[in-house]
Amino acid sequence: LPELLTLGQYDPETLTGPGIWLRCAIAGKIDDFRCPPEHVPIVYLPGVGKTDLNASETCPDHLISLAELQYRGSIWLNEHGRDWLPEQFLASKKKGLGLNIAKDETAKNSLHNSLHTILLMDLDDLKGKHLDDSFFNSLIISDPDSLFLRWLNDGDSFRKEQNENSWKAFVKHCEKNLKFNPDKDGSLKAAELLAFHQKDSWKKIWNRFCEAPERYKNIPEHIRSLRPPDNKLSWRLASTTEFEGFPQWNDFHEKALSKALANLSNFDFNKAKTEIINLDTEHSGRRSSPEKPALWDELGQAPLARALGHLTVAAKAASTTLTGGALADLEKSYVTEGWKVDDGVMKALSEVRETSDIDAVISAVKSFYLPWLEESAKYLQTTAADSGYPAGRPSVETAPSYQAGDLILFVDGLRFDAAKNLSEKLSSKGFNVTENPLWAALPSVTATGKAAASPVRDKIKGLLGAPDFTPVISENENLLTDQRFKQLLVTEGWTILDDNSTGDGEGKAWCENGSIDHAGHSTKQIELASQMDYLLERIVVRVRDLSNSGWKKITIVTDHGFLFLPVNLPKSVLPSVLTEDKWGRCASIKPGAKVKQGRFPWHWNQEEYYALANGVSCFRDGLKYSHGGLSLQECLTLRLTVIKDAGYEAENYIQITDIKWTHSRCAVTVSGKAAGFSLDIRGSINDPESSLAHKPVEFKPAENQNDNIWTASAVYLDPDPDTDTVIYLVVLDKEKRLKTYRKTVKE
16 A cells, blocks of 8 residues: 555654654655555554544644544544444444454454454455354464474473464364363373374374474474383284384384394295285385375384385286296396386385394395396396397497487496386486387496497497407407597597586587496495485486487487395306406306306307306305396396477476565465466475465466466465464465475565
8 A cells, every 4th residue: 555654663664654754744745755646645543542632632742743634534433433443343244344253252352363364364265254263263373283293392492482372372272172281281291192193183183293204303202202002912013003103113013024024034935025025014004105104104213114115016026937938028027027126126225224124124135036036047048048149249230320419328337127217217307218128238248338339339340359358440450448439439420528518419429427337336335225316316417417408319328237136146166267357247268168157159249259157146256236147137228218308398397486575475476387376385395284374376477477477475374473484385286286386484
C-alpha cells in the first residue's frame, strides 16, 4: 500500500514517523512520501483508540497534532461506532469478514496468539470453516510433529526459544493429541512412548523421525538410555516391528546376522544360496525401502541388513545356469541375469566397514560366489577351446565408422556390471544410452585390449614372440607404445584430450579414464568395492562435461573386465622356467614347453598362443583383483553409446531465479517449463508433512515475460517467529514430485 503511513519511531523506508511528520507527509511537504493521485492517505495508529483522540484535554502530546484528522477523514470503526476487536472484525457480517469464529474464551485467546498469521492468509482459505481453538493453534504450531521431535532432541534450548504463546499451544497440542504433557512427563517418558509408538499419533511422529533422523541426533541416545524390553520372547524375532524403536534390538539382530553369515562357510553352494534368501526374509524389515524407511538403517547402524539385500539379489541370480549350452547361450544368460551376481557381491562389500562385518560378508561370498565363478569360468574355457573364442579377428574385422562430433571415452577395466550401473546413472541424467555386449580381445590385458577397442585397430597387427602381449603398427612394425598409439590416432584424424580437457565438439576425439583398473591394482584391492560407486560418478561427470562441450555422440569402450574376490584368488602353479613372461592370469610359454593350463590364440596373431590360468586361479599369490584370463567377468564387456537428449533440459530443467520476502509471504520466481508446478515451504526437503506453508501455491506466468518465467507467492507459517529458522523452498511438478529446491532463511 503506497498510501499507508504509520505512527512510530522515524523510519522513512517504512513510511513511519511521529505525528508532526505524518501531518507534513499528508500535506505533501515530505520528499520521502508522495501519495499516488488516485489514492487517499491511510494513517495507521498502533495502540491508539478513538477515545484517545476525542479527549482533547487529556490527549497525549504525541497525538495532539493528529487529533483534527478525525474531522477531515473517517476512522475505521465497527457498526456500533467503536474500535474493532480482532474477533469482531473477523466475525461481523455487516462491516467485517463474516467468518465463522468460535465464541468461547479459549478460541479467542488462541485467535489473538495467531493473529499475525491469519492477517496474511487468503480470505478464501478461511471462509466456510469453523475457526476454533484447534484451528488457531494449528497456525501457531503448523508442524507439531516436527516441533515435538525438536523438543525431544534439543531439550531446554528448544524451550527457551519459544515465547509463552507458542509454548502453551505446543503443550496443549501434546495433551490433546498425544495424551502427554512435556512439562509434567519429561523427555525420558517421551522417548519411551516414541520407541514403542503403539498409538497412531505416536506412529505418525515415529515415521516422521525415520524420514530425517539425522536432524535429531540426540533422540537415539535418549532411547538407548532406556532399559530395553529384551526379556520378551518376541525380542528375538528380527521380522517383528514391535521393538523397532530400540537400538538395542537392532544391535542384537545385527550380531545374530553376523553369526549366521559367518556360518555359511560350512554350507555347500546350493544350501548357502537358500540360507541367504531365508535370512533376508527375516531381516529385510530392518532395511529401508522406497515405501518405508527403517530408522537404524537410515542412521547407518544396520550395514549387514543392507549388505544382505545385495547378497540375496546375487544368490537368486546365481541360480541362472552358466555351465550349459553354446557360447551364445552363455552370453545371453550372463547379459540378462548373470552379471547381477557380480554386482550384488560388489555392492554387499561396499556396505560394510567394520572388520567383523567385512568378515561376515566375506564368509557369505566365499560360500556361493567363488564356486559359481569357478564353475562358469571352467565351462567357458572348455567351450571356447572346443568351438573357438567369439571375439572377432583383426584380419577379418574392420573398425567402426565415426563422424565429426564423435568422441570415444576409453575406460580401463570397465566390467560388465560396472558398465550397467554407469548406463543407469547416465540415463538418470538425461542421456540416451545404447548398450552393446562385446567380447574383449585375448588375453584380457590392456596391452592387447585397448588397441582392439580403438578406432585404429585396422592399422595394427601382432608379431610372433611379441613382448608383454603388445602388438605393432602394421605400416612399420614399431611396437605399439602408448605414445605411438596416440600418434597413430592423431595421424588418422583424432584429437587426444587429456584429463583436464574437453575439447570443442569439433572433429573426432579420444580420451581415457584409468581410475577403475588403477584402484583394482592398488595395494588395498579390497577397497575397490567401496570405491566403485564414486569412480562411476566421476565418469558421469566427465561425460556430462564432454557433452556440454559440444560432443554429439560419446562412445564408452573398454579393454577388459576383471575378477574380484575379497579373499585371495586361488593359486595356479606355472613354473617360471616354462615361461617367457608371466602376469596374473596369462603367460607366454617358451617354445617346446608343455603346461597344464589351457592355451588360446592371441587376438592380434592367431599363430601366437598364450597360456591362460584355469578357472579363476592366478599365477601369482595374494591377488584379489586380476585379469588377463578367460572368464565372463574378464571378457564379456559392454560398449555404451551415449547421446544427450536434446529435449531433456528444456523439458526438465527448473531453476529458482529470485526470492523475495514481504513479512511472512515469500514470492519465488523460476525459469523453465513450470506449467502446473507448485511452490511449497518445508522444514525437510522430501517430506510433504513438514510443510510450513499455509498450502502449496501453483506457479503462474510472470507478467510481461516469456512463457519460461513463472512466479508463486506462499504464506510461511513460522513455528518460531523469534528465531531464524532454516527452511526449504520446494518446487513440485504436476505429480507433486520434487523438481528443485533452495535452502533459505526467512528475512
